[in-house]
Amino acid sequence: MELIIPFASQGNVPMYEQIYQHIKKEIRQGGLRAGDKLPSTRVLADHLKVSRSTTQMAYEQLLSEGYIEAVPCRGYFVSAIEELIQVNEPPMGRFVTEEETGEEGFVVDFSPRGIDLDSFPFNTWRKISKNILVDDNKALFLNGDPQGEYPLREAIRSYLHSARGVRCSADQIIVGAGNEYLLMLLSLILGQERVIAMENPTYKQAYRVFAGQGYSVVAIPMDKQGIQVDQLKRCQSPEPDLAYVMPSHQHPMGIVMPVKRRQELLAWAYEKEQRYLIEDDYDSEFRYKGKPIPALQGMDRGGKVIYIGTFSQSIAPAIRIGFLVLPQGLVQKYKTKAGFYASTVSRIDQNILYQFLTEGHYERHLNRMRSIYKSKHDCLMGELKAFEGAFNITGEHAGLHVLLAHRGGWTEEELEKRAARAGVKVYGLSQYFIHPEHNPFSSTVILGYAKLTEKEMRIGCGLLREAWGFGERKDPFPS
Amino acid sequence: MELIIPFASQGNVPMYEQIYQHIKKEIRQGGLRAGDKLPSTRVLADHLKVSRSTTQMAYEQLLSEGYIEAVPCRGYFVSAIEELIQVNEPPMGRFVTEEETGEEGFVVDFSPRGIDLDSFPFNTWRKISKNILVDDNKALFLNGDPQGEYPLREAIRSYLHSARGVRCSADQIIVGAGNEYLLMLLSLILGQERVIAMENPTYKQAYRVFAGQGYSVVAIPMDKQGIQVDQLKRCQSPEPDLAYVMPSHQHPMGIVMPVKRRQELLAWAYEKEQRYLIEDDYDSEFRYKGKPIPALQGMDRGGKVIYIGTFSQSIAPAIRIGFLVLPQGLVQKYKTKAGFYASTVSRIDQNILYQFLTEGHYERHLNRMRSIYKSKHDCLMGELKAFEGAFNITGEHAGLHVLLAHRGGWTEEELEKRAARAGVKVYGLSQYFIHPEHNPFSSTVILGYAKLTEKEMRIGCGLLREAWGFGERKDPFPS
Numbered sequence: 001m002e003l004i005i006p007f008a009s010q011g012n013v014p015m016y017e018q019i020y021q022h023i024k025k026e027i028r029q030g031g032l033r034a035g036d037k038l039p040s041t042r043v044l045a046d047h048l049k050v051s052r053s054t055t056q057m058a059y060e061q062l063l064s065e066g067y068i069e070a071v072p073c074r075g076y077f078v079s080a081i082e083e084l085i086q087v088n089e090p091p092m093g094r095f096v097t098e099e100e101t102g103e104e105g106f107v108v109d110f111s112p113r114g115i116d117l118d119s120f121p122f123n124t125w126r127k128i129s130k131n132i133l134v135d136d137n138k139a140l141f142l143n144g145d146p147q148g149e150y151p152l153r154e155a156i157r158s159y160l161h162s163a164r165g166v167r168c169s170a171d172q173i174i175v176g177a178g179n180e181y182l183l184m185l186l187s188l189i190l191g192q193e194r195v196i197a198m199e200n201p202t203y204k205q206a207y208r209v210f211a212g213q214g215y216s217v218v219a220i221p222m223d224k225q226g227i228q229v230d231q232l233k234r235c236q237s238p239e240p241d242l243a244y245v246m247p248s249h250q251h252p253m254g255i256v257m258p259v260k261r262r263q264e265l266l267a268w269a270y271e272k273e274q275r276y277l278i279e280d281d282y283d284s285e286f287r288y289k290g291k292p293i294p295a296l297q298g299m300d301r302g303g304k305v306i307y308i309g310t311f312s313q314s315i316a317p318a319i320r321i322g323f324l325v326l327p328q329g330l331v332q333k334y335k336t337k338a339g340f341y342a343s344t345v346s347r348i349d350q351n352i353l354y355q356f357l358t359e360g361h362y363e364r365h366l367n368r369m370r371s372i373y374k375s376k377h378d379c380l381m382g383e384l385k386a387f388e389g390a391f392n393i394t395g396e397h398a399g400l401h402v403l404l405a406h407r408g409g410w411t412e413e414e415l416e417k418r419a420a421r422a423g424v425k426v427y428g429l430s431q432y433f434i435h436p437e438h439n440p441f442s443s444t445v446i447l448g449y450a451k452l453t454e455k456e457m458r459i460g461c462g463l464l465r466e467a468w469g470f471g472e473r474k475d476p477f478p479s
Numbered sequence: 480m481e482l483i484i485p486f487a488s489q490g491n492v493p494m495y496e497q498i499y500q501h502i503k504k505e506i507r508q509g510g511l512r513a514g515d516k517l518p519s520t521r522v523l524a525d526h527l528k529v530s531r532s533t534t535q536m537a538y539e540q541l542l543s544e545g546y547i548e549a550v551p552c553r554g555y556f557v558s559a560i561e562e563l564i565q566v567n568e569p570p571m572g573r574f575v576t577e578e579e580t581g582e583e584g585f586v587v588d589f590s591p592r593g594i595d596l597d598s599f600p601f602n603t604w605r606k607i608s609k610n611i612l613v614d615d616n617k618a619l620f621l622n623g624d625p626q627g628e629y630p631l632r633e634a635i636r637s638y639l640h641s642a643r644g645v646r647c648s649a650d651q652i653i654v655g656a657g658n659e660y661l662l663m664l665l666s667l668i669l670g671q672e673r674v675i676a677m678e679n680p681t682y683k684q685a686y687r688v689f690a691g692q693g694y695s696v697v698a699i700p701m702d703k704q705g706i707q708v709d710q711l712k713r714c715q716s717p718e719p720d721l722a723y724v725m726p727s728h729q730h731p732m733g734i735v736m737p738v739k740r741r742q743e744l745l746a747w748a749y750e751k752e753q754r755y756l757i758e759d760d761y762d763s764e765f766r767y768k769g770k771p772i773p774a775l776q777g778m779d780r781g782g783k784v785i786y787i788g789t790f791s792q793s794i795a796p797a798i799r800i801g802f803l804v805l806p807q808g809l810v811q812k813y814k815t816k817a818g819f820y821a822s823t824v825s826r827i828d829q830n831i832l833y834q835f836l837t838e839g840h841y842e843r844h845l846n847r848m849r850s851i852y853k854s855k856h857d858c859l860m861g862e863l864k865a866f867e868g869a870f871n872i873t874g875e876h877a878g879l880h881v882l883l884a885h886r887g888g889w890t891e892e893e894l895e896k897r898a899a900r901a902g903v904k905v906y907g908l909s910q911y912f913i914h915p916e917h918n919p920f921s922s923t924v925i926l927g928y929a930k931l932t933e934k935e936m937r938i939g940c941g942l943l944r945e946a947w948g949f950g951e952r953k954d955p956f957p958s
Binding site: 017020057060061064065066067079080114117120122125126129130133134139140141142143144177178179180181184188192205208209212213214225256257258259260261262289290291293294316317318319320337338340341342343344345346347348349 | 540559599601605613618619622657688692738740741795798817822825
């Protein structure tokens, strides 16, 4: 047989590839059939006026992909291939342009998410990065410790000890790319058949992770001291063996769990061997009155508290670095069940954070941010003075949002809708409930202020005052 | 009652904190008991000769932590706290120094892991980082797209299309921090009650992830064309609905799956709706003979191939960036079940990689590495010429290791042990088997060369030649 190969000798495609492509196409389209003998590489080379190594390379490629077979002493034959391949190439997948995630069309958006980035120490971060990426640091590009680099874990330990009263050694710390990843890892350590109690309302991302891992989630109501431990104790079927709590500053309620409640919670955990408390200490850094509330972990003497923290809130969301502090008793379990997972944070980023922590930048940054957020908080609270007749305001003095409960009993939808009509976005509390229909605070909305300027807050509050027409109990939908 | 507060007015601890600490300690140690009335803030301030705001701050902290309670018109009282707290502070957790992970005491270590970092384009990487960390790029520090930044996904799509024949749109790509994380995410998308078929031997990390997620893993033997699809079809209880394969270059066997076997595999997947193939294309970049083998994904017309790739192997392990390419039919499932997981890769790192890809650095780097690894490969193969009488050598022309099967039938333990005595580390094939006892290649060891210099390879092979005394079938343990 003869092969007519359409040449394109001036193109960029090497000759051997053109030969390979042509024969492959012939086989796929049926021009060459199973069992057909191909010319020898020498004959084909002579015929095409190319070197023999060129035809050899083409045949070798066809051999290695299985299109042809070599039979010793006889030559090359087309393989038997069931023609599953459709020759007509389908069009490329369509491009989906990303949807804008920001809220459009609002004059002021009191979003409870996000942080104030204007004060991010950009120069420091850049300088550290630059100094780290030097030639003799090449080892940084190799695989590191799955748990996170030891010096970084040691720096985190030291920070947690002095700032949060957390007691641990660096071998109890696991560094990972963000809260959700770490919770996923934790669920591997704890095993899949778990029943977890969560404060209601709670941090919904954590809820989604646990539910997604197949955990049974039991929503426990809160009172003014936090999760109701007596209700937790009463849960029988299913009986929770984990409880996820935010004792230093509950999200979104802003409740600080008092010592007595903490002790009740610890006592519950001490009752049975398989029980653990997961303490999410997500934003304890931002407290504008008094000292930070010490972590529950520091009170635990039974190895029952799993502590989880993050630098996403305190430095920047894009710094995908968080950490777990396991009780000693779970460290070996981690090593067996998840110790083979390579770290999700690059060594370079770990090193940058390490220097940021140990050179005092983090402390300075926190102090600065605390003071910036305090100013914003004070400004907002000043503006909200006028709201006190119509609203009960809570959750102040800490974190990055406050809660407004309408005394007149308007629903959160009414509050949101009226605000939206005036160009202001506020956030109903229901979205934080595991079962939004169980929300007993049906008249509460959240106002976040981290990203807003003082001017924006003043404008926003002015618009809200009009939109919500204080004092009188108006018909929510006047005709 | 009177409070005697030991002053340390010259220390760094603010007065209010000393007062707070003292009262807290008194309560915890029983000096103050539940129901005890505290002096008013005014009385205490007078007594201690401090300002009233100082005592107020101390009391507020005690209040917010729940140690004391305020009774309107009556004053402050110590709360009832069950003394769970042990007052004796336990010693800090001991420090565990990290164990060295490298192999000690070997003259030459033919490790199949690791890459050659000497050729990493450090300057380029640093330059890109520096240019990215400029002030007007602050938005990089905000939260990004959970799926990965769109431009990066588009750059990955374009690379995969031209270099690997993968057909997809950027909305099918999920960027994540490494293979293991992405497989964990994938198991969330696919659901927990799955039965997965794996080539045996295989990439053990993937096996550990699936087993850890509670998947039933079925090990399917291989022949010279890869996974035996007829065996896969015969599996009934449990019946696999997923198959994890490395068709372009099987790890560790180095087999390239021919077209016919690929089609059989696709046909198996097409038979039932819930079936999918997971194609791990971990090191297809390094092929020293002919063109790269196109990805299986490009042959699939039924939306059955889930493609997974990584930059850890081709750029550097510490670049914790890999990606999944989902079939269109699974994209919505991802969004519902795992779309809320924030990206595990920082936007900064995504941006650096994006520039590295789109400015042509990646292509240059790959070409350079391919040529460096080819030289090493050729050198090793030259050295191994002398081994051909005693060993059957396979897995060459691609990847970063070769396989040596002893014709005389020595066990891999014997081969490893004799090599170790001569100061050389080689790696038995058994460790790649899901059930090492089922390894039919009991005389095979692996020699990796990515990290070795040509000189080291020559020394290593010389030592091995002596250690393994070729040709004759010696008593493996001479007295």
